Amino acid sequence: MSNELKAGGFCVEAGKKLTGFFEVPGTPVKMPFTMVNGCKEGKTVVITGGTHGGEYPGAETAIRIAQELCPEKVCGKVIVVHPVNVPSFMARTQYVSPLDGVNLNRVYPGKALGTVSERIAYFISSELFSQADFYMDLHGGDIHEWLTPFVLIPMAGSKEVAEESRKAAEIFGVPYVIGSWGTGGTIGAASLMGVPGFLSEIGGRGLWCEDEVQLYLRGVRNVLKLYGVIEGEPEKFCDTVWMDKMVGVDAGVSGCWYPCVVPEDVVKEGQKIGEIRDFFGKVLEEYFCPINGKIMYVISSLPVEAGNPIYCVGPM
Ligand SMILES: [Zn+2]
Structure with a gap:
């Protein structure tokens, strides 16, 4: 058949x-x-x-x-x-x-x-x-x-x-x-x-x-x-x-992740998105938005490993 x-x-x-x-x-x-x-x-x-x-x-x-x-x-x-x-x-x-x-x-x-x-x-x-x-x-x-x-x-x-x-x-x-x-x-x-x-x-x-x-x-x-x-x-x-693409940002270092945005936030180029600190509270890296857009996702766990995504923004 x-x-x-x-x-x-x-x-x-x-x-x-x-x-x-x-x-x-x-x-x-x-x-x-x-x-x-x-x-x-x-x-x-x-x-x-x-x-x-x-x-x-x-x-x-x-x-x-x-x-x-x-x-x-x-x-x-x-x-x-x-x-x-x-x-x-x-x-x-x-x-x-x-x-x-x-x-x-x-x-x-x-x-x-x-x-x-x-x-x-x-x-x-x-x-x-x-x-x-x-x-x-x-x-x-x-x-x-x-x-x-x-x-x-x-x-x-x-x-x-x-x-x-x-x-x-x-x-x-x-x-x-x-x-x-x-x-x-x-x-x-x-x-x-x-x-x-x-x-x-x-x-x-x-x-x-x-x-x-x-x-x-x-x-x-x-x-x-x-x-x-x-x-x-x-x-x-x-x-x-x-949106013809998403812009994802990966962690540059391993540590604890402290975002200052939530999904659907409208963000401007250069706006601070979050920071990674070490176990003693020292800021290791700060992250600033590369484009104007909307936050599509953000990592919600405290730990992040270098090379893994921390947030993604859609151009707007
Ligand atoms: Zn999946």
Whole structure:
């Protein structure tokens, strides 16, 4: 049958829903999945939550949307992985997998014979992106990140892919849509394979709440409507501000981080953003904003390590 939905060695006939675990070859990783092959033909949408294990609103949204989709009401195919980074999710690690110390969202499209994270990325790219018409990667602020909700769209692929991604991001229901120029993450890799998509950011600081999950679910359902996968007209929930990139600043030294801004603060070039002090209170470095803009996220943990992000500002 040409209308079967296949991935990771599983096969789902039209009109059926299957849940199980994708085994990532050569690793102990088993990723929970839900595959829905609708009664009617249509687009194929891939949804991942928990690419970073400590970003709970996105992971919980993936778990919920997987439960609510049923083949009778789906036109096309949906594959949800919920969550992707099971080792990091269970170990509550920030950014990296406890198995290889690698940030999964830096190693796409992955390697068949790489580290655990590289093999996860390879599985997602080769098995899922290869058949997707659209891709949603649901993130949030990590355990130590405080952010204002935004959506990143891939700019590294074709102009058409970027435009289609932006159209979907603008109806997702959060106010900021930002260009992402990287290729080593989920959406960058998918875009280079011709798949439009976005990476959404809601919540953070190791928390999740029902309001965030509902905001997330509303957006995911709206994009599924845009692609005709579920019934209904997509709505416009809010006006969006476009930013063609974000400017991230990394810590120059390790120490204790004292920010003097919060997410959504409007900041001016040269304005002080925070400082890093040593354990005795001595100021090691001060940070001043490089541009006029809006604070998109700021690190909320006291410790920071040299080379890790401390804040990010969107140009305005
Ligand atoms: Zn993330």
